[in-house]
Amino acid sequence: MLEETNSKFHIAMFPWFAVGHMTPFLHLSNELAKRGHKISFFLPRKAVILLENLNLHPNLITFHPVTVPSVASLPPGTETASDIPISDNTFLAAAMDLTRPQLEVSLQAMRPDFVFYDNAHWIPQVARPLGIRTVCYNVVSAAAIAIVLVPARKATLGKPLTEEELRRPPEGYPSKRVVLRGSEARSLIFVTLPFGDSITFLGRTTTAMGECDAIAMRTCQEIEGDLCAYVSSQYGKPVFLTGPVLPEPAMKTLDEKWAEWLGRFKPGSVVFCAFGSQHVLEKGHFQELLLGFESTGLPFLVALRPPIGTNSVEEAFPEGFEERVKGRGVVHGGWVQQPLILSHPSVGCFVNHCGFGSMWESLMCDCQIVMVPHLGDQILNTRLLAEELKVGVEVEREESGRFSKESLCRAIKSVMDEESEVGRLVKKNHAKWREVLVSPNFISGYIDRFIQNLHGLQMKT
Numbered sequence: 001m002l003e004e005t006n007s008k009f010h011i012a013m014f015p016w017f018a019v020g021h022m023t024p025f026l027h028l029s030n031e032l033a034k035r036g037h038k039i040s041f042f043l044p045r046k047a048v049i050l051l052e053n054l055n056l057h058p059n060l061i062t063f064h065p066v067t068v069p070s071v072a073s074l075p076p077g078t079e080t081a082s083d084i085p086i087s088d089n090t091f092l093a094a095a096m097d098l099t100r101p102q103l104e105v106s107l108q109a110m111r112p113d114f115v116f117y118d119n120a121h122w123i124p125q126v127a128r129p130l131g132i133r134t135v136c137y138n139v140v141s142a143a144a145i146a147i148v149l150v151p152a153r154k155a156t157l158g159k160p161l162t163e164e165e166l167r168r169p170p171e172g173y174p175s176k177r178v179v180l181r182g183s184e185a186r187s188l189i190f191v192t193l194p195f196g197d198s199i200t201f202l203g204r205t206t207t208a209m210g211e212c213d214a215i216a217m218r219t220c221q222e223i224e225g226d227l228c229a230y231v232s233s234q235y236g237k238p239v240f241l242t243g244p245v246l247p248e249p250a251m252k253t254l255d256e257k258w259a260e261w262l263g264r265f266k267p268g269s270v271v272f273c274a275f276g277s278q279h280v281l282e283k284g285h286f287q288e289l290l291l292g293f294e295s296t297g298l299p300f301l302v303a304l305r306p307p308i309g310t311n312s313v314e315e316a317f318p319e320g321f322e323e324r325v326k327g328r329g330v331v332h333g334g335w336v337q338q339p340l341i342l343s344h345p346s347v348g349c350f351v352n353h354c355g356f357g358s359m360w361e362s363l364m365c366d367c368q369i370v371m372v373p374h375l376g377d378q379i380l381n382t383r384l385l386a387e388e389l390k391v392g393v394e395v396e397r398e399e400s401g402r403f404s405k406e407s408l409c410r411a412i413k414s415v416m417d418e419e420s421e422v423g424r425l426v427k428k429n430h431a432k433w434r435e436v437l438v439s440p441n442f443i444s445g446y447i448d449r450f451i452q453n454l455h456g457l458q459m460k461t
C-alpha cells in the first residue's frame with residue numbers, strides 16, 4: 001500500500017489552446033514534477049516558446065508540440081486564442097478537435113497513467129480503451145462551473161437555454177451572493193452557441209466533465225467548498241481540489257524600468273491595472289478608464305493591450321491626457337511582470353478584471369482590490385470577492401454594461417482614502433484571507449492531498 005502511494009505517475013496534459021488555460025496547467029505540472037512525477041505536456045507549437053521559461057522541471061516536464069490544423073474560418077497560422085477575437089474561439093475549438101489523431105497516436109505510444117484535459121471533450125473516448133484514467137481539470141472558478149455548466153442546465157435539452165432561464169441559478173445552486181444580476185445573464189448566452197463543429201460550449205463542457213473519471217478544480221475548500229460539493233453532486237463523481245496552484249515567487253527581478261519608476265512613489269500609493277491575456281477594450285472604454293485613473297489624482301501604472309482598431313495605446317489616449325498625467329501616470333501597451341509588480345512596496349491598489357489567475361494573485365498580495373469584470377466567469381469571481389469574502393470592491397456599471405470614469409474613480413478612492421470605512425473593512429478581511437492562503441503548507445498541502453486522490457483513483461477498478 002505504502003509503496004503504491006509513493007509511486008510516481010506519468011501524466012499527459014492537454015489544455016485548451018489559451019494562455020489563461022495552458023499557464024495554470026503548467027503551474028500544476030511544476031508542482032507534480034517537483035514531487036517526482038513525469039509530465040508530457042501537449043500544446044500548440046507557438047505556445048512552446050511562450051511557456052518554455054515557466055517550465056521549472058525540464059528534466060521531468062516534456063513539451064510535445066501539436067500541429068494545429070488550418071481551418072477555413074481562421075486566419076492562417078492561428079494556434080492559440082490570443083491570435084484571434086473571442087468570437088472566433090468556436091473555430092479554434094474545431095481546429096483543436098482535428099488534433100485528435102495526433103493525441104491518439106501519442107497516447108497509444110506513451111500510455112501515461114492519466115490524461116488531464118479541459119475543452120477536449122473527446123479525450124475519455126481516446127483514453128478509456130487504452131486503460132488511461134482521465135481528469136477534467138477546470139481552471140475557472142467552481143462558481144463559474146456550478147452556475148451554468150452542470151447537468152441541471154440540460155433539463156431543457158433540445159432547445160437552447162434562454163437569457164431568462166440563465167438569469168435564475170440552477171436548482172440547488174448553493175449561493176445567494178455569487179450570482180448574476182439584471183442583464184448580466186447575457187454574458188452566459190455564449191454557452192448555448194456552437195463551440196467547434198456540431199457542439200455547443202455547454203455540450204462540450206458537460207460532456208468533458210460527464211465522461212471523465214474525476215473532475216479537478218483549481219480552487220480551495222475554504223473559499224468554494226459549497227460550490228465544489230454542488231458540482232460533485234451534479235455529476236455524481238469526485239471533485240479533487242488542487243488549491244490555487246500559484247507559482248513560487250519568481251527568482252527573477254522586476255524589470256529595472258518599472259522598479260525605478262515605482263520606486264519614485266510613496267509605499268502603497270500607486271494604482272496598478274491589468275486585464276489579463278484575452279480581453280481587448282473598445283476605444284471608448286479604454287479612454288473612460290484612463291480618465292478615471294487621471295481623476296483619482298493618484299500615481300498609476302496601466303498595462304493593457306491597445307484597444308480594438310488601434311496599433312498602440314498612445315494613439316488611443318484622450319486629448320491632452322499624456323501631458324496632464326506626466327510624472328505620475330504610465331500606460332504600457334504590452335505584457336508586464338504582474339506578480340512582481342503586485343509585490344512592489346509602492347503598489348497599493350490592483351484594478352483588475354478578476355480573471356481566475358488574477359483573482360488568486362490579488363488575494364495573495366497585500367494591495368487593495370478593485371474589480372472591473374468583462375466576461376461571465378469574471379463577474380462571478382468578482383461577486384465571490386466583493387460579496388462573499390468582502391475583500392475588494394466592484395466598479396459600478398450602468399445597465400448598458402458601461403462603466404464611467406466617475407464610477408472607477410469612486411471605487412478606487414473608496415479603498416484608497418485613509419478615512420474610508422469600506423477601505424478599512426476590505427483591508428481587514430483581505431488580510432485575514434491572505435493569512436490563510438500564504439500560511440505555510442496551505443498550497444503544498446493541497447497538492448499533496450490531490451496526489452493522494454489520484455492514487456485512490458488509480459486503485460479503483
Ligand SMILES: O=c1ccn([C@@H]2O[C@H](COP(=O)(O)OP(=O)(O)O[C@H]3OC[C@@H](O)[C@H](O)[C@H]3O)[C@@H](O)[C@H]2O)c(=O)[nH]1
Nearest residue numbers: 020139140274276277278303335336338355356357358
Ligand atoms: O501584463 C500582464 C497581464 C497578465 N499577466 C498574468 O497573466 C495571467 C492572467 O490570467 P487571468 O486568469 O487573470 O486572466 P486571463 O484573462 O488571461 O484568463 C482567462 O482564462 C482563464 C479564466 O479563468 C479567466 O477568467 C479568463 O479571463 C495572470 O497570472 C497574470 O499575472 C501578466 O503576467 N502580465
Ligand SMILES: [O-]c1cc(O)cc2[o+]c(-c3ccc(O)cc3)c(O[C@@H]3O[C@H](CO)[C@@H](O)[C@H](O)[C@H]3O)cc12
Nearest residue numbers: 018020081089118119140144145148205375376377
Ligand atoms: O465566462 C464563463 C462563464 C461561466 O459561467 C463559465 C465559463 O467557463 C469557461 C470554461 C472554459 C473551459 C472549460 O473547460 C470549462 C469552463 C470559460 O472559459 C472561457 O470561455 C471562452 C469561450 O469563448 C474561452 O474561449 C476562454 O479561453 C475561456 O477561458 C468561461 C466561462
